[in-house]
Amino acid sequence: MTQTKTSPLYILGISAYYHDSAAALVKDGSIVAAAHEERFTRKKHDADFPARAVNYVLEEAGISLADVESVVFYDKPLLKFERLLETYHAFAPSGLKSFLTAIPVWIKEKLFMRAMLEKALKEFLPEGAALPPLRFPEHHLSHAASAFFPSPFEDAAILTVDGVGEWATTSISHGRGNGIATLREIDFPHSLGLLYSAFTAYCGFKVNSGEYKLMGLAPYGDPNAEQTRFFEDCIERELIDIREDGSYLLNMRYFSYATGLRMYNEPLWRRLFGIPPRTAESEDVGQDYMNMAMAIQHVTEKIVLRLARSARELTGSTCLCLAGGVALNCVANGKLLESGLFDRIWIQPASGDAGGALGAALAWWHIGLDKPRVPEAHDAMLGSYLGPEFSSDEVLRTCRRFQAPVHMAADESELVNTVADLLDAGKVVGWFQGRMEYGPRALGNRSILGDPRNPEMQKRLNLKIKYREGFRPFAPSVLEEDVREYFDIASDSPYMLIVEPVKEELRKPLPDGYASLPLWERLYWQRSTLPAITHIDFSARIQTVSRRTNPRYWALLNAFKQRHGCAVVVNTSFNVRGEPVVCTPEDAYICFMRTEMDCLVMGNAILYKEEQPSLPDDGRWRKEYVLD
Amino acid sequence: MSFTSDIWGFLKVRKKFWLLPLITVLVLLGALVVFGGGSAVAPFIYTLF
Known part of the structure; x- marks a missing residue:
């Protein structure tokens, strides 16, 4: 079909063949839809x-x-292949085994990426139609575009930090109008993302999914312990040379990822840190690893702050946009916000590689086609609610298929009041509404909700509903208008990407020697009047809920507030450990039935666990999902 | 055909003609892998891909 002058221009962005594949569609520069493939498959x-x-x-x-x-x-892809070849060449003869493993994949498939993409895309073409042209922007440009173009800023510094794309692992750019100029880049093998991943692996978590667990573990470290200071000193003395401007060089003697099949050089790390790598996720995490997590978190924050300072100096801009996997480190983001280096900060909610699909599409629209850009007052992400939505009929069809008894709320007011009562009574509610979120965070449309004042809520959610490690914290959703009554935060945090402290007056005193208490005693100590969302160091990963972007979720929080004055609920993603966040009503019902959730709310339909027929379940589903 | 022109364009833009013999040998080896039916499944290591 040929485009007429008046017909809108659509651009399809794709991220794939690495991890977290996704698609995004842009219409005349406005975001129409975006979704992760994992949610469907x-x-x-x-x-x-x-x-x-x-x-x-x-x-x-x-x-x-x-x-x-x-x-x-x-x-x-070809630039990535160049990096691979040059890296093997530079490190030769070491890396032969890795070379022999990686190269067949490339020469059989990835080198022919264009042909692979064309073949896959042809499935979507009507008979006889021509394939649209394929474009390939650089990885860090896609990240930078995903951070700047949807942001509310006309002019901003852009910082992108991740594991690696083609060559770049860190970049500072300047976004102005519809353009992005790259000012500084740090190239592979020197990578802050991969440094953090190496520690993730050493502490027994999976690379590329366990990084946020390491971040959650860090506050359990003892900041006053000699060992924590020793670890920090080791990292800065031996592993990484950090310069004043935030640029850095890794000492590649200590890392194997460039040419090996592991992240780190184990004998050297053992000798340096004096502890062995933690072998499995199932065993208890010892204090050594908590201190190590704290040490690498501190170093990461230091680098991010210095990079941000450089970005400020290089661009002169008072606004900052962030993307790349490291931008999901919400503790570092909180420190950045507190630093006051920038007046305003905007972080792409899909900061990982999935967000590259959106960034790539926007980059082609604004840079490739030179289309003007008018920043939206808040941002152009539509609250990141960019995925599929299901009608009431579809919800009821699913319920009928499972012969599930349903109670229908007459209207939104009845719905939110009923759910607020359930939360107030200590029930755990699966909340499935509207369009699915784009990005790793559930923002109130595919969420499991609970009462944050309930002292048992964290334990219950972790062990009986999410089936995940007990040490992991939960995040609060709070009414945008009331956020400063509960948290020390200087701005909104609509995408749950900023960690800030719970207000002093809500905290409870800690016992003497608290830092040296065993993990579980510390964990279940009531640290504030909102114990379920107050992390061990009194911090919380905050989501501010706006009436503008999610009126129904806002109404629910408001109804909950009417009960006892608490404008906060616990919000965790609607899934179990290792499972992608639910997408369809069927996914939601199955997850609801497999866990000890009390109620499920889909649209205006309310389902109570005790009324449901039992789901045929032999427990094998737990093996369906590989633990992350 | 588009693969050859992509590679040529890439080498020209990046001024990395020294990669040409390496890529040629690797593609020939790749043909052996494909026709030999060998597996090209690699374990997940961040930077391999």
């Missing part, structure tokens, strides 16, 4: 071509692939 971090996500975004716009002006892939 139910395979966590699915890296395959995002066929179902592409299908969804096209359907959402009511178009076919033939109506798309360009398909934009989020990185340059």
Whole structure:
């Protein structure tokens, strides 16, 4: 189909073949839809071509692939291949085993990325239609575009930090109007993201999914312990040379990821830190690893702050945009906000590689096609509610299929008041509403909710509903208007990407020698009047809920507030450990039935656990999901 | 065909003609892998891909 002058221009962005594949669709520069492939295939971090996500975004716009002006892939595969070859060349003869493992994958498949993409995309074309042109912007440009173009800023510094794309691992850019100029770059193998991942692996968590667990573990470290200071000193003395401007060099003697099949050089790390790598996630995490997590978190924050200072000096801008996997380190983001280096900070909610799909599409629209940009007053992400939505009929059809008894609320007011009563009574509620979130965080449309004042809530949610490690904290959703009554935060945090402290007056005194108490005693000590969301160091990963972007969730929090004056609920993603966040009503019902959740609310339908027929379940589902 | 022109364009833009013999040998080896039916499944290591 040919585009007429008046017909809108659609651009399809794709991220795939690495991890977290996703698709995003932009119409005349406005975001129409975006979704992770894992949500449809139910395979966590699915890296395959995002066929179902592409299908969804096209359907959402009511178009076919033939109506798309360009398909934009989020990185340059040949540049990545160049990096691979040059790295092996530079490190030769070491890395032969890794070379022999990696190269067949490339020469069989990845080197022919264009052909692979064309073949996969042809499935979406009507008979005889021509394939839209394929574009390949650089990985860090895709990240930078995903951070700047949807932001509310006309002019901003852009900081992107991740593991690695093609060559760049860290970049500072300047966004102005519809352009992005890259000012500084740090290249592979020197990578802050991979440094953090190496510690993630050493502490027994999975690379590329366990980083946020390491971040959650860090506050359990003892800041006054000799060992924590020793670890920090070791990192800065031996592992990484940090310069004043935030640039850094890794001492590659200590790392194996460039050419090996492991992240770190184990004998050297053992000798340096004096502790062995933690072998499995199932064993208890000892204090040594908590101190180590705290040490690497401190070093990360130091680097991020210095990079941000450089970004400020280089651009002269008072606003900052962040993206890349390291931008999901919300503790570092909180420190950045507190530093006052920038007046305003905006962080892309899909900061990982999935967000590259959106960034790639926006980069082509604004930079490739030179289309002007008018920043939105808040931002252009529509609250990050960019995924599929299901009608009341679809919800009821699912309920009928499972022969599930349902109570229908007459209207929104009845719904939110009923759910507020349930939360107030200590019930755990699966909350499934509207469009699914884009990005790793559940922001109140695919969430499990609880009462944050309940002292047992954290334990219950971790062990009986999420089936995950007991030490992991939960995040609060709070009414935007009331956030400063509960937390020391200087701005809104709509995407749950900023960690800040719970207010002093809500905290409870700690016993003497608290830092040396065993983990579980510390964990279950009531640290504040909102114990379920107050982390061990009195911090919380905050989501401010706006009436503008999610009126129903806002109404629920407001109704909950009417009960006892508490404008906060616990909000955790609607899934169990290792499972992608639920997408459809069927996913939600199955997850509800497999866990000890008390109620499920889908649209206006309320389902109570005690009324449900038992789901045929032999417990095998626990093996369906590989633990993350 | 588009693969060859992509590679040529890439080498020209990046001025990395020294990679050409390496890529040629690797593609020939790749053909052996494909026709030999060997597995190209690699374990997940961050930077391999």
